[in-house]
Amino acid sequence: MDEYPRPKSVKLTKNSIFPERGLVYDYYFHKHGPGQWNMWTDSISKEESTIQLEQMCLTSSFPPLRHHNCIIYVDDLNMLAKEVYGAQPPIELLRQWIDHQHWYDRKDTSRLDIVDVLFMSAMGPPGGGRNDITGRFTRHLNIVSIDSFDEEDAQ
Numbered sequence: 001m002d003e004y005p006r007p008k009s010v011k012l013t014k015n016s017i018f019p020e021r022g023l024v025y026d027y028y029f030h031k032h033g034p035g036q037w038n039m040w041t042d043s044i045s046k047e048e049s050t051i052q053l054e055q056m057c058l059t060s061s062f063p064p065l066r067h068h069n070c071i072i073y074v075d076d077l078n079m080l081a082k083e084v085y086g087a088q089p090p091i092e093l094l095r096q097w098i099d100h101q102h103w104y105d106r107k108d109t110s111r112l113d114i115v116d117v118l119f120m121s122a123m124g125p126p127g128g129g130r131n132d133i134t135g136r137f138t139r140h141l142n143i144v145s146i147d148s149f150d151e152e153d154a155q
Contacts, residue, residue, distance in 0.1 A: 070117045078123040078130045088134070094119070095137045 019027060019037055027037045064070035080088045097103055102113045121141075126132050 064116055072117060072119050074119075074121040076123060076130075077121040078126065078133050080131065082131055088131070091133065091137050095134075095140070098137075098140045 017037075022039070026039055030036055030038050074094070077091070080090055082088055093103070097114060098119060101115060102111050104110070105112055123133070124130050
């Protein structure tokens with residue numbers, strides 16, 4: 001600590017120091033004024049969670065909390081092994097959700113609507129354990145590709 005002293009312009013208050021209890025994943029830094037560390041559970045008010053619970057019990061629609069966004073991110077999407085006939089069940093499940101905006105409950109086969117959700121994924125080129133993705137799935141996606149750089153371009 002003595003090798004790297006804190007700059008005199010940085011003022012640490014009791015609220016801006018990271019809490020001693022819990023993990024870094026349990027907190028977020030709220031940048032309002034000087035800022036402070038808050039627990040994630042404190043950010044969800046009892047009113048919002050009650051409204052969402054009521055909505056889930058009365059309907060089969062599952063949106064994100066009010067004033068929040070939900071993003072599903074799947075990394076290495078094409079690492080899923082293909083079955084004997086070439087199907088990839090997890091990708092077919094995602095395709096069903098993108099096509100129809102719902103899934104079915106496995107217990108009572110009731111419809112579960114999943115709304116206001118953004119899907120993002122990343123994958124590498126096919127080969128070396130990575131497989132091709134079916135066109136039935138990729139027709140719903142905007143594909144962005146980045147070519148590898150030459151040594152001259154990297155400098």
